[in-house]
Amino acid sequence: MSEHAEPHRVPSDVDLSPAAQWPLLGLSARTGNLELRYIDDELMFDVAAVAARGVHAEDFMPFDFPWTRGTPLEVARSVLAYEWGKRAAISPDAWTIELAVLVDGVPAGIQAIDAKSFAVARTVETGSWLGRAFQGRGLGTRMRALMLHLAFAGLGAEVATTSAWADNGPSNGVTRKLGYSPNGVWLESREGKPIEKLHYRLARADWEANPAARIPDVTLTGTEPVREFLRIS
Numbered sequence: 480m481s482e483h484a485e486p487h488r489v490p491s492d493v494d495l496s497p498a499a500q501w502p503l504l505g506l507s508a509r510t511g512n513l514e515l516r517y518i519d520d521e522l523m524f525d526v527a528a529v530a531a532r533g534v535h536a537e538d539f540m541p542f543d544f545p546w547t548r549g550t551p552l553e554v555a556r557s558v559l560a561y562e563w564g565k566r567a568a569i570s571p572d573a574w575t576i577e578l579a580v581l582v583d584g585v586p587a588g589i590q591a592i593d594a595k596s597f598a599v600a601r602t603v604e605t606g607s608w609l610g611r612a613f614q615g616r617g618l619g620t621r622m623r624a625l626m627l628h629l630a631f632a633g634l635g636a637e638v639a640t641t642s643a644w645a646d647n648g649p650s651n652g653v654t655r656k657l658g659y660s661p662n663g664v665w666l667e668s669r670e671g672k673p674i675e676k677l678h679y680r681l682a683r684a685d686w687e688a689n690p691a692a693r694i695p696d697v698t699l700t701g702t703e704p705v706r707e708f709l710r711i712s
Contacts, residue, residue, distance in 0.1 A: 498701075502708040503569075503576065505701030508629040510694050513621055515578035515590050515629065517701075523562050525586045526579050527555040529610040534588075540670055541608075541647050571710040572596060580609065580622050587613040590622045592630055592639075598710060601637035603630045619653045624694040627657065627686060633702040635711055637683045645675040654679050658689035 498505045507516040518526060531551035535541055540548075546557040565575040575593035579586050588609035594602060605626055609618060630636040640662065643650035659679035667676050686692050705711075 498704070502701065502704035506576070506578070506705050507700045508578070508625050508633070509698045509700070510621075510625055510696050512583045513618070513625060514581040514584075515622065515625055516581055518562060518577050518579045518589070522579050522586065523559060526562075526589060527558040529586050529588060530558045530608070531555040533611040534608050535611065539646075541644065541650065543667075543669075545670055571598065571708075574709060576705075578626070580607075580613075580618070582613060582618065587618065588622075590626045592626060594636075597634075597636075598712065601635065603634075603636045603639050605630075605639060605641045614649075619649060620656055621694065623653055624657060624692055625697065627681070627692060628694055628697045629699060629702070631683055631686055632697075633699045634706065639681045639686070640679065641681075642676050642678045644669060645677055651677060657681065657692040658685050660685070 503517045504519055505517070507514060509515075516522065530547065531554045534547050534554075546561065547554055549557070562577055565577055569575065573593075573595045574597070575591060577589055577591045580588040580590050588607065590605070590607040592603040592605050594600070594604070597603070605623060607619070607622060607626075609622075627639055630639055639659075641654055641659065643654065645651075645664075659681040662678040662680040665676050665678065666673055668674075681692070
């Protein structure tokens with residue numbers, strides 16, 4: 480018997496390109512100058528740099544976990560660690576899809592959705608952030624609407640949920656504008672202090688009936704390979 484094992488022979492018709500091995504690499508949603516694109520390794524560092532330049536005022540915390548506290552390098556590294564962790568943990572039973580927000584091709588932040596038992600529940604949760612330099616332009620509404628189009632029209636979701644702290648006026652404003660219904664108020668801890676969190680729910684029928692939630696001229700790319708990868712029928 481040879482000391483060297485025979486190499487595994489791959490049929491010549493098997494696609495082993497990066498996009499075939501990791502179909503999320505080809506996922507994007509675009510309308511006008513706005514694009515949501517899956518975060519590959521190169522784009523990840525660019526997005527982390529956006530966060531390092533600032534996401535919110537020092538005396539405010541819009542997130543459950545205060546990952547934006549620290550030096551610019553610490554903030555960037557928090558983004559990298561989080562993104563790598565979410566990528567490594569993805570499976571058909573529980574997944575988080577993190578998409579970079581690109582405005583005229585320039586990274587501006589992240590728009591994400593996550594789901595558990597999606598094949599059964601058909602429910603996604605959205606979350607996002609924008610660098611401070613990109614805030615105040617209406618991008619928060621457009622990028623959430625674009626992600627809702629991807630979730631409902633591209634991935635087959637039936638319900639989208641979201642939440643925000645009660646004092647996060649911009650986030651709650653976007654949610655209400657897009658037609659979500661209130662879905663409970665929970666008292667939670669933010670940086671050691673009690674604060675109310677507002678929860679919302681948007682059903683497919685309500686999304687379809689609300690012109691404010693429907694963004695025109697959307698181009699979805701790569702949804703079918705992603706549906707196969709995540710076993711979404």
